[in-house]
Amino acid sequence: MKDVKLLLFCPVLLLLCSCNQQIQKKFPNHKDYHVLHVSLDETKTSLFDIFEKVELIPLETCNEALIKVIRKILYYNNVYYVFDEKLGSLFLFDQNGKFINKIHRIGQGPGEYQLIYDFFVDTLQSQIGMLSPYGSVLYYSIQGDFIKKINLPPPPPSYLYVELLRDNICLFWTAPAFPPLVDEDALTFVSMDTGEKTGGLRYEEHHALWMWNGHVLHRDNKENVFLTRGFSNDVFIITPNGIQIAYTWDFGNRNNNMDKIKLSNSVEELNETAKRFRESFNNGESFFLSYCFSRQNQTDLYYYAYLRFAENKRKHLFYHKQTNQYHFFEHTAEGHSINNPLLMTNEFMLAELDFGKKESIAPYLLSDKDREILSNFQEEDNPCLLKFTFKR
Numbered sequence: 001m002k003d004v005k006l007l008l009f010c011p012v013l014l015l016l017c018s019c020n021q022q023i024q025k026k027f028p029n030h031k032d033y034h035v036l037h038v039s040l041d042e043t044k045t046s047l048f049d050i051f052e053k054v055e056l057i058p059l060e061t062c063n064e065a066l067i068k069v070i071r072k073i074l075y076y077n078n079v080y081y082v083f084d085e086k087l088g089s090l091f092l093f094d095q096n097g098k099f100i101n102k103i104h105r106i107g108q109g110p111g112e113y114q115l116i117y118d119f120f121v122d123t124l125q126s127q128i129g130m131l132s133p134y135g136s137v138l139y140y141s142i143q144g145d146f147i148k149k150i151n152l153p154p155p156p157p158s159y160l161y162v163e164l165l166r167d168n169i170c171l172f173w174t175a176p177a178f179p180p181l182v183d184e185d186a187l188t189f190v191s192m193d194t195g196e197k198t199g200g201l202r203y204e205e206h207h208a209l210w211m212w213n214g215h216v217l218h219r220d221n222k223e224n225v226f227l228t229r230g231f232s233n234d235v236f237i238i239t240p241n242g243i244q245i246a247y248t249w250d251f252g253n254r255n256n257n258m259d260k261i262k263l264s265n266s267v268e269e270l271n272e273t274a275k276r277f278r279e280s281f282n283n284g285e286s287f288f289l290s291y292c293f294s295r296q297n298q299t300d301l302y303y304y305a306y307l308r309f310a311e312n313k314r315k316h317l318f319y320h321k322q323t324n325q326y327h328f329f330e331h332t333a334e335g336h337s338i339n340n341p342l343l344m345t346n347e348f349m350l351a352e353l354d355f356g357k358k359e360s361i362a363p364y365l366l367s368d369k370d371r372e373i374l375s376n377f378q379e380e381d382n383p384c385l386l387k388f389t390f391k392r
Contacts, residue, residue, distance in 0.1 A: 034247035036303055036319050038326055040254045040291075045327040047334055047364060050318055050391060054361065056353070056370045057385040058377060060099040065091050067382045073343040073350060076121045079142075080385075081128070088116045090128065092142070097385070103128065103144050111146030113138055120164040129170070129192070131162045137170070137192065152190055153197040163217050163225045168192045171225060171238060173216050187227075187238065201243060218297045221346050228296045231256050231289055235296060249305065249317075256289045282310060297344040301390065306340060314340070336360050338388075346390070353377070353384040361386065 047054065059067065059082065071085040079100065082091040092100040105112040118131040122139075127147060130138045135154070139147040152159065152172070161173040172188045185200030217238075219225045226246060227236045233249040233256070281289055294314065295306040303319040316338060319326040331337050337357070343350040353361070358374060365371055377384050 033245045035250050036247060036326075037250045037252070037324075038317065038319065038328065040251045040328065042315070042330065043326070043328050044333050045329045047332045047336060047388075048391075050327060051349075051388040052391045053366070053389045054364050054370075055367075055387045055389070056365065056373045057093075057095075057097045057350075057387055058373050059091075059093055059097045059382040059385065061380075061382040062099055065093075065099040065102060065382060067091065070342060070352060070383055072118070074119075074121050075343060075345060076123055081119070081121060083116075083119055085117065088113070090116075090119055090130065101142075101144050103130065103140050105138075105146070111138065111140075111149075117160055118162045120162055120170070122164060122168075124168075129162070129164065131159055131172075133159050135159065137162070150192055150195045152195065153188070161217050163219065164192075165189075165225060165239075166223070169198060171217070173227075187243070199241075218295075220298050221300055226296070226298075228293055230292045230294075232293075247303065251291075254290060256291065282312070295340060297341070299344060299346045299390065301346075301392075304341075304344060334364065336364070338386075342385075348390060349388045351386045351388070353386050355379050355384075358384075 057080075059065070059080075067082065067084050068086045069084060070082055072083040074081040078095045080093045080095070080097075082093060083089075084091065087104065088106055089102055089104040091102045094100055106114065108114065113130065113132050113136075115133055116130050117133045120129045120131075121127075122129060126142055128140045128142065130140065132138065135152045137150045137152065139150070141147060159172050159174055163171045165171055168191065170190050170192050172190065174186060174188065187201040188197060189199040190196065191198050216229075217225055217227055225238045227238055227243070233251070235246050235248065236243050237246040281292070290309065292308045293305055294308045297304045301321060303321065305317040305319075307315050307317060309315065313330060315328060315330045317326060317328045337354075337360075339351040339354055341349050341351050355377070358377060362371065362374060365374060373384070
């Protein structure tokens with residue numbers, strides 16, 4: 001299914017670019033948002049400049065819980081909800097990694113699904129919503145029992161991502177048609193009480209928003225939802241009433257230069273341009289695009305970005321909200337590289353342990369328990385999570 005998303009991404013990548021002048025016209029309060037100045041020169045950063053401790057959480061391996069690829073993790077009431085998109089399964093583990101339960105209902109009968117692209121946890125009603133790209137949300141109890149199915153407003157677009165907002169309203173991000181349809185919404189708000197659409201934002205009205213790569217949506221500790229795009233430095237806050245630019249990364253003369261991208265009205269030419277564009281970026285041959293945002297997030301203390309550069313180099317950027325100081329690094333001063341963060345809360349960050357590099361983290365695991373976990377960890381086991389607790 002990831003390949004399908006990449007195919008959807010290619011033409012959108014180039015079609016939906018926009019420069020800052022266009023953003024200023026569409027967002028009158030453009031100058032009111034936060035500007036985060038960063039030079040993109042790597043800083044010498046110790047793991048313990050940001051975190052106070054590192055722990056291991058081995059996800060229990062058993063016949064009922066065999067994970068292929070972790071795509072998303074949520075944490076609620078001391079339970080980790082681990083989503084494997086390839087298997088169409090949601091696994092529940094306790095805070096120590098012990099398996100609790102799973103939701104795996106592949107089929108065409110009541111309470112079953114063929115594909116699942118995303119999920120959310122409704123903490124108020126203690127239930128789980130599973131998003132089918134074919135236009136429905138299936139609800140299950142924490143114990144895995146089927147509760148109900150909510151059909152989303154027709155005609156069903158290709159639903160890719162979902163976030164639960166206040167008042168039991170869900171926000172859906174959809175894959176666009178190409179070229180965008182006049183009446184097509186990129187962001188759709190749906191009441192999960194009635195299944196009816198309550199609002200939306202259309203492509204032709206907000207072209208500046210829809211070029212994307214990686215994870216599109218994230219939320220802060222106040223449950224605000226933000227939208228990001230792969231090659232744009234601007235981050236937008238979303239509410240059922242609309243969308244407003246929230247903050248932007250300013251990398252000075254290292255900012256991506258979107259103005260130099262020449263577009264075509266031909267689908268064939270755009271597909272070919274997108275192919276050449278991705279190849280030149282990956283090979284470091286693009287002179288106007290030097291980085292891509294693979295993921296963004298924030299806590300009370302930090303704005304965070306995970307950036308991908310040419311030759312698949314990935315770097316972390318932690319920007320302190322109070323001091324405006326930042327850490328930008330590929331490897332820590334101790335020589336450790338952190339994988340793509342799967343979850344970030346005010347208290348901690350989770351990443352998957354790279355089995356091939358597991359010994360590099362050993363000197364920083366201070367407890368005997370974690371050292372024993374590491375020595376017993378085998379490649380065929382379920383993933384082992386690294387829990388980085390933030391310094392306060």
